[in-house]
Amino acid sequence: IELERESCERIDHPSLVRYLGAATSPDLGTLIAFERLAPNPLLLLNGDRFRPRFRDPGTTYYPLPPGRAIELAFDLLLGLEHLHARGYVHADVKLANLLVRTPARSNDFKDVLARVADGAFEGVLIDMGSLRSQTVLDELAKGTGDPELAPHITPLYAPPEIHFERGEL
Numbered sequence: 001i002e003l004e005r006e007s008c009e010r011i012d013h014p015s016l017v018r019y020l021g022a023a024t025s026p027d028l029g030t031l032i033a034f035e036r037l038a039p040n041p042l043l044l045l046n047g048d049r050f051r052p053r054f055r056d057p058g059t060t061y062y063p064l065p066p067g068r069a070i071e072l073a074f075d076l077l078l079g080l081e082h083l084h085a086r087g088y089v090h091a092d093v094k095l096a097n098l099l100v101r102t103p104a105r106s107n108d109f110k111d112v113l114a115r116v117a118d119g120a121f122e123g124v125l126i127d128m129g130s131l132r133s134q135t136v137l138d139e140l141a142k143g144t145g146d147p148e149l150a151p152h153i154t155p156l157y158a159p160p161e162i163h164f165e166r167g168e169l
Contacts, residue, residue: 001030003149007131008032011086015079017099017126037099037124041072041116044109068116072098075123089137091151091158092130099124 008019020033046061063069076098083090101122102115115121130151139145 001032001129004129004131005030005032007088007133008128011083011088011128011131013079013082014101014122015075015124016082017124017128019128034126034128035101036105037126038102038106038112038115038121039100039109040095040098041068041100041113041121043095044113047109049109064116068119071119071121072100072123076125079123079125083131087134088131089134089159090125090127090131091153092127093125093159094154094157097125097127099126 005022012019017037018035020035022030022032024030042061042064045064064072076093080090080093100112100116101124102112103120104111104115106112106115130153132149132151136145136149140147140150
């Protein structure tokens with residue numbers, strides 16, 4: 001949690017989740033607060049509640065309109081570029097870690113999808129706990145770093161440098 005807090009204090013970009021601060025609790029230890037975001041529209045659209053009934057059940061995903069998908073992907077790339085320019089690697093980029101920021105906060109999934117359809121959203125990368133500086137990754141690769149500092153990853157979505165450093169390839 002301390003690594004996550006330190007990383008979040010050094011980064012600030014519209015395509016990255018906003019860090020609101022940290023506090024220490026005698027019972028719970030360090031607590032970190034982030035902004036509240038809406039779920040990934042692609043995952044929402046393909047959930048049981050919204051997946052169109054006329055779609056082939058064997059289809060992996062019901063797609064977002066191409067323009068909205070490109071906007072979402074572009075926001076993700078801007079956030080990753082910001083991290084990389086500051087010497088960080090995000091070790092767990094996946095659909096579940098890409099959420100959206102909309103102008104009006106709503107818990108209604110239909111409102112979120114309507115705002116995305118209107119283009120009133122920003123893609124936001126979350127899970128800053130999987131961020132590691134390139135320095136930490138280099139030390140892990142050389143065997144001189146603390147193995148406890150290795151990020152928790154979803155192997156299918158982790159960048160190649162994480163796998164090389166863990167000796168998994």
